[in-house]
Amino acid sequence: MPLRLRFLAVLAAVTTAAAVGVSAPAQAAVTIPAFYTPPATLPAADGALIRSEPLPLALSLPGITGTLPGTATRIMYKSTDSNGQPVAVTGAYVEPAARWAGGGARPLVVLAPGTMGQGDQCSTSLALQRGLILGTENDQLTVSIGYEVLSIYRLLAKGIAVVQTDYAGLGTTDRLHTYVNRVDEGHAVLDAARAARALPGTSITAKSLIGLYGYSQGGGAVASAAELQATYAPDVKVTATYAGAPPANLAAVTAGIDGTELAGALGWSINGFAQSDPELRSVLDRYLSDSGRTVLGRLSSMCVGDAILNFAGEHSSSWTTTGQSVTEIIAAEPLLKSFIDDQRIGTRKPAGIVRVATGTSDNLVPHRQARTMAADWCALGGKVVYAPVVLAPTISPLINHFGPLLTDQGTAVDWLGRRLAGVPAASACALLPLQP
Template identity: 35%
Template sequence: MVGAYKLTDMTYFTRRLLTRATALSTATVITLAAGITGAAAQGSDSIPGISWPPPAGAPATTDSDPFYLPPDSLPDTPGEVIRTQDAPQLLDLAGTDGPGSAEKILYTSTTEDGDRVAASGVVLKASGTWHGKGPAPTLVYSPGTRGSGDICAPSRSSYQLFGVDTGNGAVNLNYEYPFHAAASALGMNVVVVDLIGLGTPGQHTYVNNPEQGQATLDAARAGLSQLGLPSDSPVGFFGYSQGGGSAASAAEMASSYAPELNVKGTFAGAPPADLLEVVDAVDRHAITGVLGYALNGAMERHPELASLQDEYFNDRGKEFLADTKDRCIGDSVVRWGLTDTRTMTKDGRSFGEIARDDERLRSVLESYKLASAYTDLNAPLMIANGKNDDTIPWGQARETAARYCEAGGTVQFVTDPLPSILPKSAINHAVPMLTNAGPAMSYMVDRFNDRPAPSNCGRF
């Protein structure tokens, strides 16, 4: 148990939400793992007898909803709201402007190059009453891996649950919504970040931690503005996996990029902090498709990397990159799960070997490393990672936490002891997200209540 605030202090409704989220997400992971394992056993790249997702097809989402198309001229100020739209959700208890009501937001953010860009998200008003200290806080939630296509954005899911791109069959399952709802039931306002290029035009810059951190900080600014709250209202960052990287990046960049924000604390679960370590872990894995998301995102921001396709990839590798540009995580699992990246290169090297050998690609991936260019945490941070996480290696998360400690941060590093189960299935990655959800929420409630933050720096 983390801090003085116990999970048993949460409302009955919130506990039920967390319990159901655990059951639903675990069932989803096990089903996907069983499917791709069966497919691999038969030597297929997809589940036998299932034509979904189709191997080709133009994405339909970008042009289907004009809300996500930015105006020709963007506001100069990062974090400024461009437009809003009602976004029905399950906790909308009283209609527009009532408890639990939600709105999509399109707002300004900044790329790693300093260019202004539009990003999207959704703001959920608290459905419960905040019983803690001070005004109701705002929890800014960065999503775990959803995919690379626009339909995969959390805000594009109907009732914040589910969406389908009719052009290529990509499916968006907003598997973290129960946790958003739990925070809302505890009396917190919730801002869910889509991240740059996820929902809006342009390729999503997947696991580009500095850019994701800026988008998260600007979402906090835009969310507070849309809620009618002052810029110094209490905020916190929360995320797991890709979202953990975004949350940690926001935490380390807050004092320089958004110093006006009153950051109380951050939970960063299983952050992909060092991509040169992560790339090997997800090779021949259920979610090998995420390597396509990352490479496509890197080429979007670094056009000089485009030549890598012809230099290193064979026809199957080029198909992999083209297909994953607009996929969500579920359809990528079905289509590319357990793929050996050595089968997609001209010389038989793995993606990880190429990333380390090619100075251009290595330098880009190293620029995404957490606790490297920025280490100045202006609020406490909790990092959690499974000891046997088969997706995001425990060691690189521990080293990141240690670097934050060395820079003077107040850091609690938590190791989930789950034993290894079906390696390369993502179960050892997904289950700690669920088992740590309650302690992580308790940690954030303690930070909003200004309770002394735990730290085990030097003892992990």
């Protein structure tokens, strides 16, 4: 059975077991393990390991020489946030059981997860352990499914080592997750590679090629990392990056998400903006209604499933005293507009070669702004392979966004695997003007 179908079958079994009360990797109540509480003092070096421990995988099978797909380790490492302050970030490293057949040292891929939420229980490293998180958080139902397992396991099946970042504030209990902050996310991705190389007992060597993989929020994170590599982490030599559906222009993405099934992501963005730049709090205070503050407070501890169940279809105009949407407020407030403009990805030449994939019918993380990012990189002399994913549009923006994730995932993993095996790929910027 193909890996994708095996994964879906196991995930369906896990979900069914939880629903009928059978033992499964789900929690009756959400408890964040003590591991996720950072120490008072952090190391000086970015990417330095703070702590690690074995991580039992929710979905694993016995193999001839060990556990498939591999052996996992939960990690906490030091990074630097967008304000230049030290921050502890968690994640997971998985040593593959499969042999690397590509020649040379086993490569490493840093996987940046798609949107998981803003509650600490939503972190991908916890999802790897529990599979399905179903319980209560702050007296409300919380639902989180580790959907990134599919892409992680596809990479592991090729013998590629994977380190996954939870991002700043997602999992760690000392701060709020700064959702779609490009610098926080880009730094977390690059420092995850450093942390993986520092982890003892792995097959990663100094000669291991490094790739980056991400879709949606993750696509933006790895795109940012590819841009920041030269100045922030020149020691992390990035060979190739897959950036799927990147939210490169947050003004366009904000307009696209408002009123959709994933409207809650607007709240995560606003919460994160206020944490990253405290000066924005006074701007938000002028516009947020009491009900809007309540919504943002609830969203700060929610996962994707919770947000869809509670806020699907809501418009941000219902959160403000003026009836203006978040998009209209960004346009009206210079401080907020400047902050959003500074989040734009596509203004710096990326490291290595980047495959940018975007669904032509994606109106949640709009196709056009992702294509613009690819074109901007080409204009800067970047090596880009632009891959529009043509699917028929549906009435659901969420399906229009996630359809390309599954449709293109196998192709994306294969493309990245070939680059890490040393097979070169030429930039295809000359073709971009001819593509949708």
